[in-house]
Structures are given as structure tokens and as C-alpha cells.
Amino acid sequence: MSDHPPSPLPATALGAPPAAPRSRLVLLLILLALAANVVALLLPLVDITALVKRRTVGLTNSASLLWRHQLHVLAILALLLSVVFPPLKLAVLAWAWWGRGATRAQRRALWLVEALGKWSLFDVLLMVLLIGLTRGQFAVAVAPCAGLAAFTGSVVVAMLAGELLSRGCAGFLALPRPRPQAPTVLLVALAALPAGAALLLPVLGLHDWRLLPCDLSITDMVTAAWAAGAYALAACCALSLAIFPLVALANDALAAAGATRRRPWLARWSMLDVLALALVVFALEGGSYVTTDLCLGAAVLAIAIAGRWLLAWWVRRAGPAD
Numbered sequence: 001m002s003d004h005p006p007s008p009l010p011a012t013a014l015g016a017p018p019a020a021p022r023s024r025l026v027l028l029l030i031l032l033a034l035a036a037n038v039v040a041l042l043l044p045l046v047d048i049t050a051l052v053k054r055r056t057v058g059l060t061n062s063a064s065l066l067w068r069h070q071l072h073v074l075a076i077l078a079l080l081l082s083v084v085f086p087p088l089k090l091a092v093l094a095w096a097w098w099g100r101g102a103t104r105a106q107r108r109a110l111w112l113v114e115a116l117g118k119w120s121l122f123d124v125l126l127m128v129l130l131i132g133l134t135r136g137q138f139a140v141a142v143a144p145c146a147g148l149a150a151f152t153g154s155v156v157v158a159m160l161a162g163e164l165l166s167r168g169c170a171g172f173l174a175l176p177r178p179r180p181q182a183p184t185v186l187l188v189a190l191a192a193l194p195a196g197a198a199l200l201l202p203v204l205g206l207h208d209w210r211l212l213p214c215d216l217s218i219t220d221m222v223t224a225a226w227a228a229g230a231y232a233l234a235a236c237c238a239l240s241l242a243i244f245p246l247v248a249l250a251n252d253a254l255a256a257a258g259a260t261r262r263r264p265w266l267a268r269w270s271m272l273d274v275l276a277l278a279l280v281v282f283a284l285e286g287g288s289y290v291t292t293d294l295c296l297g298a299a300v301l302a303i304a305i306a307g308r309w310l311l312a313w314w315v316r317r318a319g320p321a322d
Helices: 024-042 059-068 072-098 104-133 146-168 185-197 218-227 231-256 272-288 296-316
Strands: 044-050 053-058 140-144 202-206 214-217 292-294
Touching: 024 059, 024 072, 024 146, 044 104, 044 146, 053 059, 059 072, 072 104, 072 146, 072 272, 104 140, 104 146, 104 202, 104 214, 104 218, 104 231, 104 272, 146 231, 185 231, 185 296, 202 272, 202 296, 214 218, 218 231, 231 272, 231 296, 272 292, 272 296
Parallel strands: none
Antiparallel strands: 044 053, 044 140, 202 214, 202 292
């Protein structure tokens, strides 16, 4: 989630916060995200082939399939984050766009859906995990379908619309440059070293007698999606699980030294915490379906997330520069 609640709203001479202009680009992005979400509801996300049996999984039946396989927590999260929340967020974005973010309620609602927006990719990361774990297997295969690309695009476009809309609202002012304070080498290392190592170390292992053993890292997830022909999905994973987390970390380190302003929007595009949740729930509940275990990379990933949060806290505790 985002690290900050909405900034205090500046008042005009009449005591009301100034309204943001209605951007046609934001409206276009909202409509595009809505169209992509409708397409994602109609098309399958993945095709699962087990021996000679083939099953299509989409947004409309993924939660019920997970529930029938006793994966109750996964089913609830998939339903809430992938089916219920995306249209709700689009409704809030449309409301805030139409009202030009002129009320405190609109700005708080906008901040909330922006903070939660990236968690809609929970289902997408689950599918990427399945694609990676079944890559090269003979007994089972998971192939991405057009619905997965449509849903990923819908979430990303909605996040982009929210970012543009929030920047146009006076309640989302840029954070001031913090007072210079050099972070300790230990603090930066605690965040930076695990973040890099987590990309290469296996985070999830498949050890089931019915399948070939497999240890999956974040890098493997990206390459598996690319090998499956889901190029946009692979690019999204590379950006959200590698590029944005490292850039956000660098920004926090520079901000802690007073060299630049902290940019919380970078953290909103970093999906390491979403992946961590998917890994934990998948490993805990997946035992009833297939035997998986969390690997060393999962622990390193947790340290990386905690280290970045600690570094972000270090920046926030510093007052603004004079």
C-alpha cells in the first residue's frame, strides 16, 4: 500500500479545495481499462492440460475452481482482488474524474484505490507461478490465453489513469525534499542486497512425485512467461518485480541522503509484496493439490521487502529540508 494518506487539502478563498481539470486522457484510459476488463471477463486466462484432460480457467470461474480444490483463501483473494475490486476502482476513478477531485471524499477514495490497485495483479502472479512451475512438465501444462493479457492490461491502464488523476488533484502534492541525513551502510545493504539476490534465488519449489522437480525464481517467472509467448506479461513481471523495486529502492536511498525527493508512486508499481502474498498463500494451501515449498529466495524476498519498508520509514522520519 501507499506509505502516505492524502496530503492536507489546500483551500481556496471560499474554503473549498481547488478542483483538478478534467483530463481527456484520463477518461480515455478509464474507458480503455473498462473495455479490457470486460474482454478479460469473457476470455479465458489460461488453459490447463493434465494428461489428456483440458480445462479453461477464466476470471469468472477461477474462484470457484480454487474453492472446489479446497484452496479457500486463494479463492477468496482471487474473487475480491480480481473480480470485485477492478470495476470498483474504475467506478471510483470515474467519480473522481467527473467531480474533478473537488471533495475530500473523492480524494480519500482515490488515494485508497490507488494504494490497493496493484493487488489486483495477485491473480496474474498466481498464473505466472503456475506457468513457471509447469514449464517443461510432461503430465501437466499451463498455457496463457488472451484473457490474461487483457486483464493485466486493464489493471495497468487503470493504475496509470489513477496516477495521472491523482497528480492533477491538489490533495496529491509532491512530497518535500527531506532533510539530508546519510543512511547507514547497514540499512542500505539490508534493502539492496536481498533485493538483488531475490531475483535469482528460487522462491518456490515443486517437489511432487507426479511431476518433475522444479525450483522457480523471479527471473524464471519472467523467462517462463516469455517462452510461453506472453511477451507483454513477461515485460510486466520484469518491470513490476525487478525494475520498479530497484528504482524505488534507489530513490529511497537518495532521498534518505537528502539528494532528491521521495516518490511514493514508485512503490505503488513495485509488486514484490503482492508476489510474497501469492507465494505464502500458494505454498500453505497448495499442498492439497500439489506439493510446493517456499525456498531460500522467499526468505530473502521477505528481507528485501522489510528492508525497503525500513528505508522508507527512515526517509519519512526526516523532516523537510529548510
